[in-house]
Amino acid sequence: MDIRKVKKLIELLEESGIAEIEIHEGEESVRISRGSTLVAPQATHSVPQPAAPVAPPSEPVKAHLAVADNTPSNDYSGEGHVINSPMVGIFYSSPSPEEPAFIGKGEAVKSGEVICIIEAMKIMNQIEADIDGKLLRVLVENGEAVEYGQPLFVIEIS
Numbered sequence: 243m244d245i246r247k248v249k250k251l252i253e254l255l256e257e258s259g260i261a262e263i264e265i266h267e268g269e270e271s272v273r274i275s276r277g278s279t280l281v282a283p284q285a286t287h288s289v290p291q292p293a294a295p296v297a298p299p300s301e302p303v304k305a306h307l308a309v310a311d312n313t314p315s316n317d318y319s320g321e322g323h324v325i326n327s328p329m330v331g332i333f334y335s336s337p338s339p340e341e342p343a344f345i346g347k348g349e350a351v352k353s354g355e356v357i358c359i360i361e362a363m364k365i366m367n368q369i370e371a372d373i374d375g376k377l378l379r380v381l382v383e384n385g386e387a388v389e390y391g392q393p394l395f396v397i398e399i400s
Contacts, residue, residue, distance in 0.1 A: 245365050248272060249329065252390065318381070318396045323373050325395040327388040331362035335384045343384075345377050351397060358395075360388065375399045 251263060251274055262275040318324045327333070335343040335358055345357050356368045357377075375397040382394055 245329070245362055245367065248274075248363070318379070318393050321396045322378050323375060323397045323399050324393045325357070325369075325372060325397060327360060327390060327392045327394050328369065329360055329362050329367065330390050331360040331367070331388060333382045333384065333386050333388045333394065334359040334361065334366075335380065347377055347380065349377050350400070351375055351377055369394070371395075371397065373397055373399060 247267075251265060251272065254260075254263070262273065264271060264273040337344070337359065345351055345355075351357060351371045351374065353371055353374050355371050357371050358369045360367050360369055377395060378398050379396040380394070381396065382388055382392070388394065
């Protein structure tokens, strides 16, 4: 399934009041849920399980939606421009383990320049800088799983 379709489904889920959506396309399927932070491919040959009884919410819906919001808990905006992850996946700082990082602390970065790769569903997605500046901080480790909206870099605007 194309990653752009998955992104669009996430956007639709965020804009609507729907808690969960599951889409099947041929032999591939994707389930996206507000309560979960993972978008996981699933096999279509699953055995249906009985639904568990649903208890009424013990907290107001507004508070529940705030928990599901992927707003970063750490605010780095006071340090400079923050580049957040546009998707869920695995963060890679270089094109391969043998090669140097795309960008290092203190180096200049140009808008449109590739600064990392995020692997999502076995697709390597190049993430580009959205501003010119100097890299102040890398906020994640190479090979670390990242969430949608998670801060990745802090850039000093030039």
